[in-house]
Amino acid sequence: MRASAHEIILASGSAARRKVLNDAGIPAVSVKPSVDEDALKSEMRGKNLSVAEQAMKLAEAKALEVSDRQTGLVLAGDQMLNLEGRAFDKPKDLEEAKSHLWSLSGQTHTLETAIIIAESGKPVWQHLSQPKLHVRDLSNEFIDAYVESAGDVLLSTVGAYQFEGLGAQIFSKIEGDFFSILGMPLLPLLEYLRSRGVLLT
Helix, strand or coil, X not given: CECCCCCEEECCCCHHHHHHHXXXXXXXXXXXXXXXXXXXXXXXXXXXXXXXXXXXXXXHHHHHHHHCCCCCEEEEEEEEEEECCEEECCCCCHHHHHHHHHHXXXXXXXXXXXXXXXXXXXXXEEEEECCEEEECCCCHHHXXXXXXXXXXXXXXXXXXXXXXXXXXXXXXXXXCCHXXXXXXXXXXXXXXXXXXXXXXX
């Protein structure tokens, strides 16, 4: 329940993040940020920033870009897959999705899930969640069948899996909360919004 007509601006085109907010009773308007993520990633990796630092910097860049042209609380997030210090980006095609899954098979990886809120062009709050996901040993036959069945939706996820769908079959164990895996650490966010009077306490 909301306390007033405060509007949350989601600096993202992600339908999954917006659905998490809407399902929790937080209507949000989406404004896509104008950030060259590839260039920013290249710059950060040239500076040897950790995967977690890269995720937070990307979230900050998106939040600030939108906050500079929108009034109100601007929420942005970024999620990067960390496999032993190696950052995975969203696959460019289904063959690369298969390659991601082969690399993750039998391994444990971390989803560096960063969210940040900006107001009047300045960051006012941030949070990093780091769920760990254990991938079972995957056969080539399973990977081929899974990618064929799931299709292009896999290109929108950093690990080439859709955890809330068929992707659940990939894992043997998870450590962390469901919302963070979806890219939106919801409970810390709700706590902050309550502290700001956006939500009822």
